[in-house]
Amino acid sequence: MSTKILIPYYSAYGHIYQMVQAVAEGAKGAGDVEVKVVKVPEFDAVKQAMSQQPPYVEAQEAQDDIPEATLDDLRWADGIVWGVPTRYGSMPAQMKQYLDSAGSLWMNGELEGKATAVVTSTGSVHGGQESTAITTFVPLMHFGMIYVGLPYGENPEQLTTEGIGGSPYSASTIAGTDGSRSPVEAELTMASRLGARVAKVAGALKTI
Numbered sequence: 001m002s003t004k005i006l007i008p009y010y011s012a013y014g015h016i017y018q019m020v021q022a023v024a025e026g027a028k029g030a031g032d033v034e035v036k037v038v039k040v041p042e043f044d045a046v047k048q049a050m051s052q053q054p055p056y057v058e059a060q061e062a063q064d065d066i067p068e069a070t071l072d073d074l075r076w077a078d079g080i081v082w083g084v085p086t087r088y089g090s091m092p093a094q095m096k097q098y099l100d101s102a103g104s105l106w107m108n109g110e111l112e113g114k115a116t117a118v119v120t121s122t123g124s125v126h127g128g129q130e131s132t133a134i135t136t137f138v139p140l141m142h143f144g145m146i147y148v149g150l151p152y153g154e155n156p157e158q159l160t161t162e163g164i165g166g167s168p169y170s171a172s173t174i175a176g177t178d179g180s181r182s183p184v185e186a187e188l189t190m191a192s193r194l195g196a197r198v199a200k201v202a203g204a205l206k207t208i
């Protein structure tokens with residue numbers, strides 16, 4: 001039976017959306033893998049507040065066809081890669097609301113033993129690349145998931161003094177303080193490798 005990888009994400013301006021597409025490609029390339037990309041619901045208040053901001057409106061329109069994340073998606077998955085842009089050094093409330101809505105799954109241990117990983121994005125180089133991944137790790141441990149990082153051996157791009165994303169804790173990108181930077185090849189490559197790694201780990205865990 002194929003390994004099922006779920007990629008729930010939130011992306012206001014499209015950077016995380018690009019990164020999770022790379023994760024999906026990597027996961028699909030890892031063998032008999034089925035991938036589902038889903039977006040967590042946006043808040044009405046944010047939709048309204050941003051309705052006159054073209055970068056937000058255009059990025060949302062590009063995601064129109066992506067289905068909204070449900071709790072059954074989490075049940076369906078063997079492995080889950082979360083797409084989590086930074087808000088004040090940690091996850092956005094939209095993503096937290098989705099995690100909080102999964103209380104019944106936590107109570108029933110339904111996510112225990114599933115492989116998991118994080119893809120993140122910040123405005124600036126030091127704006128929370130690592131803190132967002134590490135703080136997202138915390139609820140994932142409460143769910144009993146098995147966290148998959150981004151090893152240096154497989155991702156030598158991390159060994160750099162340049163301002164690019166990627167750390168042992170997560171694949172990541174930098175949006176730029178005005179949002180004008182797009183994910184670069186090295187960041188997309190690391191995201192893709194992370195997708196493949198989670199798919200392989202999730203597949204192996206199914207056999208235990």
Ligand SMILES: Cc1cc2nc3c(=O)[nH]c(=O)nc-3n(C[C@H](O)[C@H](O)[C@H](O)COP(=O)(O)O)c2cc1C
Binds near residue numbers: 011017088090127175
């Ligand atoms: C309310 C808010 C808080 C933010 N906080 C941070 C932050 O703490 N550090 C940072 O580098 N960028 C911060 N940003 C920038 C976002 O992280 C950036 O827009 C995002 O990573 C882009 O991803 P997206 O295009 O997928 O939405 C913040 C943006 C907003 C709207």
